[in-house]
Amino acid sequence: MxxxxxxxxxxxxxxxxxxxxxxxxxxxxxxxxxxxxxxxxxxxxxxxxxxxxxxxxxxxxxxxxxxxxxxxxxxxxxxxxxxxxxxxxxxxxxxxxxxxxxxxxxxxxxxxxxxxxxxxxxxxxxxxxxxxxxxxxxxxxxxxxxxxxxxxxxxxxxxxxxxxxxxxxxxxxxxxxxxxxxxxxxxxxxxxxxxxxxxxxxxxxxxxxxxxxxxxxxxxxxxxxxxxxxxxxxxxxxxxxxxxxxxxxxxxxxxxxxxxxxxxxxxxxxxxxxxxxxxNMPVVRPTIMCGVPRIFERVYNGAAMRAKEGGALRFRIFTWAAGVAREYARAEQESFRRTGTHAVPMGLRARHAVADRLVYARLREAFGGRIRACVSGSAALTPEIGYFFTGAGIPILEGYGLTESAAASFLNPGPALRTGTVGKAFPGLEVRLAEDGEVLLRGPGIMDGYHGLPEQTAEVLDGEGWFHTGDIGELSDDGFLRITDRKKDLFKTSGGKYVAPTEIEGRFKAVCPYVAQMQVIGAGRKYCSALIALEEASIMNWARENGVPGGYAEVVAHPRTRELIEGYVQELNAGLQRWQTLKKFRLLPRELDVEHGDMTPSLKLKRGNVEAKFHELIDDMYADA
The missing domain is CATH 3.40.50.980 (Rossmann fold)
Known part of the structure; x- marks a missing residue:
């Protein structure tokens, strides 16, 4: 500044x-x-x-x-x-x-x-x-x-x-x-x-x-x-x-x-x-757009599904290009951290140029052809999704804030973008981490308090003006913040191991193109499990291509659908610690949404509501535990 x-x-x-x-x-x-x-x-x-x-x-x-x-x-x-x-x-x-x-x-x-x-x-x-x-x-x-x-x-x-x-x-x-x-x-x-x-x-x-x-x-x-x-x-x-x-x-x-x-x-x-x-995007032709992770996840999954519908060769090209985009974005960011320049090895640059002609250019055109950056907030963006878009020429600058901090507290600086973090604190904002890793904020953007609720205000605003966010984070030496989970969402298995459910859920969204929402279960349980809701449009396209009959509920209940998702769960588990792995999962008969009270209007899971509504499925997963 x-x-x-x-x-x-x-x-x-x-x-x-x-x-x-x-x-x-x-x-x-x-x-x-x-x-x-x-x-x-x-x-x-x-x-x-x-x-x-x-x-x-x-x-x-x-x-x-x-x-x-x-x-x-x-x-x-x-x-x-x-x-x-x-x-x-x-x-x-x-x-x-x-x-x-x-x-x-x-x-x-x-x-x-x-x-x-x-x-x-x-x-x-x-x-x-x-x-x-x-x-x-x-x-x-x-x-x-x-x-x-x-x-x-x-x-x-x-x-x-x-x-x-x-x-x-x-x-x-x-x-x-x-x-x-x-x-x-x-x-x-x-x-x-x-x-x-x-x-x-x-x-x-x-x-x-x-x-x-x-x-x-x-x-x-x-x-x-x-x-x-x-x-x-x-x-x-x-x-x-x-x-x-x-x-x-x-x-x-x-x-x-x-x-x-x-x-x-x-x-x-x-x-x-x-x-x-x-x-609207090709008509408006914006240079910048802000969104929530679900929008970027849907765009990515939609692109993957269209590629798959185009045949095996087209899908292989898309998968290859997506890998190149992620590798390219990682290389650029690592270079900038070390040297202050976006230097990328020549061979990777050549592969990226080919992938750009085949895949990325079309994606940018769908955004109107002029996007210089998107900003993602309200919830955690899966790093693999962020690396993909950034490598494809649509940098996603993840930010962080809460209603109580007027939304904008941290933002990734464009050239110095670090995918997987929420960037650096805004000027005028103080930040520190409590002993348990909770992020504390103080500054002009912090609320005065909750209307008519002095006791609840005192629970989050201390006497020195620090706002206790309820989020657990890690702060790098040069001020980049990474949010690891909501303090209240962290749970401990009966074996005494802590699990951060949103991290697992985010990883699964990067692995499985059919998922709409996922909720990891396991507080006080012997092992972790999950409730998985599939995105209707994408899974129904898959069902038509693979001869699986029926409407959404019938497709979700079909053994071939379960087999499909089982493969993605195994892929997810391969990258998790033993105590994080999902031993069982159940597919939900509908997507989770605001109308049913499963999610907030800002698309955060109401975990207690979801567990209450689908408690029979949860009980069934732990019946033999």
């Missing part, structure tokens, strides 16, 4: 709203956002855009509209919506009104939505559509503080004459109120922003949690200003970038990217429809 960047970090303004006003003033006519407008027929979506000045006009109207509804600084305004440009404009409007955003996942059920709105004391809810409105209508008696609901897609949610009670209004109507309010008080937004202070509440993000009710993480105004400056300082983004954003904005990973976007001033293409990612 240069002296200029350090000075910028030290002199940062007190809030993201300040950064937004500064960005609009600096580059009013530069493009800020792109967003899709679905076509009326079957044609492709049309992509439109906002300049920073056009975005500001909408943001100020929303902010003033909220003021007209009586919203005051630090009062909570919730957003329940999928990722779309309106989410971002609403969030900025809330911040420019001095209020605090409460985030709600679009797929959150009515009961938990009502809990979050009630616990946060949200005064207004900005709901995406009729489905989100219906959740709060049916539980309105539990929400006495909720004065209004503002609906983004109001056509199907409100009668033509509007809501006779005045409880519900459209986002367009809120903006109209804001425009009228601005005519009377033209300086209201700037004055409100000017009055914001670093320690005021800016955001309540409810952790999806693997057990119990979610907790509201209190993040300050200064947190987001710091994050914008810190991400700019590590050169993750450049003003010329076009970033593709599909991550859920209710999650802290998606939210922190907005801070960086405003500080750096690049273009953000926004579309949260996960099923559109493959279609």
């Amino acid at each position: 240069t002296d200029k960047q350090q000075h910028s970090l030290d002199q940062r303004p007190p809030s993201l709203a300040h950064l937004f006003l500064d960005r609009v003033a600096a580059t009013p006519d530069r493009e800020a956002f792109r967003y899709p407008v679905p076509s009326a027929g079957e044609g492709p979506d049309e992509w439109r855009g906002y300049t920073w000045a056009e975005a500001a006009e909408r943001v100020y109207a929303i902010a003033a509209g909220l003021m007209d509804l009586g919203v005051r600084p630090e009062e909570r305004v919730a957003i329940a919506s999928s990722t779309r440009v309106d989410w971002i404009l609403a969030d900025l409007g809330i911040m420019c009104a001095g209020a605090a955003t409460t985030t709600v996942y679009a797929q959150t059920n009515a009961d938990e939505t009502a809990y979050i709105l009630s616990d946060s004391g949200s005064r207004v809810l900005i709901a995406e559509d009729a489905a989100q409105l219906a959740k709060v209508r049916e539980l309105r008696d539990r929400l006495p503080a909720l004065a209004h609901v503002v609906v983004i897609e109001a056509a199907d949610a409100l009668p033509a004459e509007g809501d006779p009670e005045g409880w519900v209004l459209s986002l367009a109507a809120l903006a109209e109120r804001g425009a009228a309010y601005l005519e009377k008080k033209p300086d209201c937004v700037r004055e409100t922003v000017a009055a914001l202070r670093p320690g005021q509440l800016a955001t309540l993000i409810y952790t999806s949690g693997t057990t119990g009710r979610p907790k509201g993480v209190r993040l300050r105004q200064d947190t987001w200003s710091y994050m914008g400056h810190a991400i700019e300082a590590v050169s993750m983004l450049e003003p010329a970038d076009l970033q593709y954003l599909w991550l859920p904005l209710a999650h802290v990973f998606g939210k922190v990217l907005l801070s960086a976007h405003i500080k750096v001033g690049h273009v953000m293409a926004v579309d949260g429809r996960v099923d559109k990612i493959v279609e």
